[in-house]
Amino acid sequence: MVEEDQISFPSDAHLSDGVEDYAHRIAEMIGLRNEFNFNEAGVRTVLDIECGFGTLGAHLFERDLLTMCIANYESSGSQVQITLERGIPALIGSFASKQLPYPYLSFDMVHCARCNVEWDKNDGVFLVEVDRLLRPGGYFVWTTSLNTHRALRDKENQKKWTTIRALANNLCWEILSQQDETNVWKKTNKRDCYSSRKSEPMLCAKSHDPESPYYKPLNPCIAGTRSKRWIPIEHRTAWPSQARLNSTELDIHGVNSEDFGEDTSTWDSMVRNYWSLLSPLIFSDHPKRPGDEEPHPPFNMLRNVLDMNAHFGGFNAALLKSGKSVWVMNVVPTNAPNYLPLIFDRGLIGVQHDWCEAFPTYPRTYDMVHADGFLSLEKRQKRRCSTLDIFLEVDRILRPEGWIIIRDTAPLIEAARSVAAQLRWDARILDLDIASDEKLLFIDPTIRFFCAPTEKIIRDTIVCFFQFGRILYLGGDEATLARAVNLLYLNKDEYIAVLFYASWCPFSQECKPNFEKLAHLFPTIRHFAFEESAIRPSIISRYGIHGFPTLFLLNSTMRVRYHGPRTVKPLAAFYSDVSGISASVESTTGEAMPHPLDEIEPKKDVEPENCPFWWARSPENILQQDTYLALAASFVILRLLYLLFPRIVSAAKWAWRRHTLFANLMGVHEYFFTYLEQARQKLSRLYPSKRGNLQEGARNATAWASKSLASVSIGEPSTIGRTNSTNELR
Numbered sequence: 001m002v003e004e005d006q007i008s009f010p011s012d013a014h015l016s017d018g019v020e021d022y023a024h025r026i027a028e029m030i031g032l033r034n035e036f037n038f039n040e041a042g043v044r045t046v047l048d049i050e051c052g053f054g055t056l057g058a059h060l061f062e063r064d065l066l067t068m069c070i071a072n073y074e075s076s077g078s079q080v081q082i083t084l085e086r087g088i089p090a091l092i093g094s095f096a097s098k099q100l101p102y103p104y105l106s107f108d109m110v111h112c113a114r115c116n117v118e119w120d121k122n123d124g125v126f127l128v129e130v131d132r133l134l135r136p137g138g139y140f141v142w143t144t145s146l147n148t149h150r151a152l153r154d155k156e157n158q159k160k161w162t163t164i165r166a167l168a169n170n171l172c173w174e175i176l177s178q179q180d181e182t183n184v185w186k187k188t189n190k191r192d193c194y195s196s197r198k199s200e201p202m203l204c205a206k207s208h209d210p211e212s213p214y215y216k217p218l219n220p221c222i223a224g225t226r227s228k229r230w231i232p233i234e235h236r237t238a239w240p241s242q243a244r245l246n247s248t249e250l251d252i253h254g255v256n257s258e259d260f261g262e263d264t265s266t267w268d269s270m271v272r273n274y275w276s277l278l279s280p281l282i283f284s285d286h287p288k289r290p291g292d293e294e295p296h297p298p299f300n301m302l303r304n305v306l307d308m309n310a311h312f313g314g315f316n317a318a319l320l321k322s323g324k325s326v327w328v329m330n331v332v333p334t335n336a337p338n339y340l341p342l343i344f345d346r347g348l349i350g351v352q353h354d355w356c357e358a359f360p361t362y363p364r365t366y367d368m369v370h371a372d373g374f375l376s377l378e379k380r381q382k383r384r385c386s387t388l389d390i391f392l393e394v395d396r397i398l399r400p401e402g403w404i405i406i407r408d409t410a411p412l413i414e415a416a417r418s419v420a421a422q423l424r425w426d427a428r429i430l431d432l433d434i435a436s437d438e439k440l441l442f443i444d445p446t447i448r449f450f451c452a453p454t455e456k457i458i459r460d461t462i463v464c465f466f467q468f469g470r471i472l473y474l475g476g477d478e479a480t481l482a483r484a485v486n487l488l489y490l491n492k493d494e495y496i497a498v499l500f501y502a503s504w505c506p507f508s509q510e511c512k513p514n515f516e517k518l519a520h521l522f523p524t525i526r527h528f529a530f531e532e533s534a535i536r537p538s539i540i541s542r543y544g545i546h547g548f549p550t551l552f553l554l555n556s557t558m559r560v561r562y563h564g565p566r567t568v569k570p571l572a573a574f575y576s577d578v579s580g581i582s583a584s585v586e587s588t589t590g591e592a593m594p595h596p597l598d599e600i601e602p603k604k605d606v607e608p609e610n611c612p613f614w615w616a617r618s619p620e621n622i623l624q625q626d627t628y629l630a631l632a633a634s635f636v637i638l639r640l641l642y643l644l645f646p647r648i649v650s651a652a653k654w655a656w657r658r659h660t661l662f663a664n665l666m667g668v669h670e671y672f673f674t675y676l677e678q679a680r681q682k683l684s685r686l687y688p689s690k691r692g693n694l695q696e697g698a699r700n701a702t703a704w705a706s707k708s709l710a711s712v713s714i715g716e717p718s719t720i721g722r723t724n725s726t727n728e729l730r
Contacts, residue, residue: 019055019056023035023056026141026182029176029177029179035059038063039065039239041233042236042238044065044066044239044242044347045106045107045347047067048067048068048111048112049070049111049115049117050072051067052113053083054069054086054088056113057088057089058087064240066327066347066348067089067111070090070093070100071090071092071093080362081365084304084361087327088327090361091351092361097218098217098218099132099218101351102133103341104133104211104224104227105132105230106133106135106344108134108135108233109138110138110139110141112143113141114143119142119167120160120164122218122220124163124167124171124220126218127164127167127171128171128219128222131187131222134187135233136187136230136231136232136233137188138233140168140173140184140185141184143181143182146160147181170201172190172193173185173186173188194225203222211338212340214354228252239347243317243346244264249345253341253342255312255339255342264314267314267315268321271322272322274405303325303327303367304329304366304368305327305367305369306331306359306369307328307331308331308333308355308371308374309333309373309374309377310331312339312342312343313348315370316328316348317348328348329349329350331350332352333353334352335383356384358393363397364399364400366397366398367398369402371404372407373408375412378390391416391420391423404425404441404445405440405443406440407432407439407441408439409438410439420443423445424486425443425445427441427442478534478535478539480528481498481530485554488555488556495554495579496525496527496553496554497515497518497526497551497552497553497554498552499511499515499528499549500529500550501530501548501549502531511549511566512529515529522575524581525575525581553574553575553578
């Protein structure tokens with residue numbers, strides 16, 4: 001559950017306060033005042049079986065107790081993975097059939113809270129394994145509902161509880177206390193207790209009592225009773241002085257005190273140099289290099305550290321001595337001297353491991369991997385795996401932006417750098433001392449591969465998760481593309497074919513069947529098809545793609561783009577010309593192809609067009625090629641218009657009001673009347689000329705009448721008539 005900037009786990013709801021009470025109750029049951037006194041009682045290392053989300057381990061870590069969580073492998077919801085994400089030590093492990101890869105007499109306390117272990121089964125062999133891991137005087141804490149009053153009403157539960165108590169008694173365990181569901185037993189610190197017993201389990205024979213068994217079958221006998229390391233925990237030096245073993249303790253492990261002191265002083269100085277280099281500052285041209293104004297790397301930028309060749313555990317002790325808030329998984333290779341018991345006696349934790357096998361952890365769980373003298377150790381042994389195989393496994397367990405530090409001789413460092421270059425890692429070599437032949441190799445991995453932790457780490461593991469064994473891989477993302485290209489760096493003679501297509505492009509749909517046919521014609525060439533929407537535009541631009549479909553043929557030195565008809569025959573000729581590989585007439589299954597190469601060729605050898613990017617297509621092409629896309633775009637446009645329509649109407653009204661406010665409408669009317677007056681004046685100018693013409697005509701008529709009618713007296717009547725006519729004209 002994510003709350004603001006923190007992640008809370010489901011169990012934390014009732015353990016955030018309860019875990020303190022739980023730890024306090026365990027301390028009181030042991031006979032201590034509180035959990036702060038665990039260290040004074042000799043408790044430093046704790047084995048937590050099926051630790052849940054590592055809440056108890058996280059709480060005890062603040063009390064200077066180091067808790068190792070073990071749980072079975074789970075495909076999802078892993079207890080180990082979540083615990084490691086919280087920065088608490090954890091490993092995939094179970095003693096259902098094999099002994100854990102820890103030496104006997106290693107842990108001061110073994111804790112089991114509702115773990116799914118049937119302690120009464122197989123004659124109590126699981127309790128015997130716990131006894132092997134416990135130091136003398138150590139504690140076994142078991143929280144279960146089996147011994148509650150309600151559960152003991154069941155006869156089956158009564159039988160189980162009685163059997164477990166009897167087995168614990170036969171192991172010389174003393175039950176200290178029972179409170180609620182928690183039970184605490186204490187392992188005896190007296191060897192003579194075993195000789196006074198009258199029942200099994202028996203003591204292990206000397207020949208069957210290895211100090212550090214490496215996944216051997218469970219042994220139903222009591223181990224470690226003859227060891228010189230049989231020292232009760234209350235007699236041991238308290239932490240942190242426990243990390244500095246005295247000469248007597250070193251003699252138990254066969255180590256010279258001078259060698260141990262030299263190793264300690266060497267690592268004290270080396271760690272100071274390491275921490276100053278654990279940042280991108282050493283890579284002057286690194287893309288992660290911080291600027292002058294950016295903050296420096298945080299003090300706690302590392303938490304989970306893995307040491308591939310721990311030796312005495314000096315690197316771990318030096319980190320803690322310098323005040324770094326880290327924990328280190330100290331790995332002792334199976335082909336190296338076994339100093340794992342010494343590491344546990346120093347109050348540290350570790351494990352034996354064969355680096356040709358997968359490390360028992362999940363991918364991306366460690367911030368830094370350190371290896372001192374590991375390459376020299378591998379060179380002296382005839383190993384069944386190569387440096388590349390080991391690097392691939394290291395890359396699997398390393399977190400993004402993690403670091404790999406390798407310290408070894410100069411020739412081996414140069415060889416390791418060449419292997420890192422094959423994996424496209426950014427690696428830099430630093431000199432330790434002018435007089436020294438040793439060098440440091442700092443590696444910042446850039447491309448990673450992750451495979452299942454149960455697989456053997458061989459070269460083929462690079463393709464185990466992504467199924468690259470197939471000749472045809474349709475679909476994928478940028479990570480798949482990067483891994484496909486990276487195959488070429490591991491095998492320089494290999495070719496791969498990469499097709500970029502677009503689902504909306506009809507030419508891509510026509511090309512894909514031919515691409516599948518080519519995969520069967522050329523089974524030695526792996527074929528990868530990537531859809532345009534699954535790849536970022538920057539990646540597409542990097543390949544110089546301007547349309548779809550686009551086909552490339554690649555190897556480790558070149559990248560050839562195909563130009564031409566996308567029918568089978570020209571494509572097959574292109575494959576043969578570039579790679580020198582002839583088309584196979586058989587499929588990958590050994591069966592003959594259904595049609596010869598010429599028969600699967602279409603009748604019309606016309607080069608199809610390219611589909612440009614979706615934003616470069618015309619509306620007609622979009623409507624024809626992708627109707628749904630066109631309808632969706634139309635809907636979006638109409639929706640925008642619908643949302644903007646009220647604003648458009650408001651803007652139009654505002655513009656109209658503004659125009660009518662400043663418009664001079666009276667002036668318009670004045671102009672109109674002015675035009676009318678001008679028209680009247682023009683008409684009035686024509687009126688006098690017409691009146692003059694009429695008067696002249698009247699005078700002519702009068703003269704004509706006087707001449708023609710000379711005998712008629714028209715004096716007065718005529719005058720009257722003329723006067724009336726004139727008045728009418730007027």
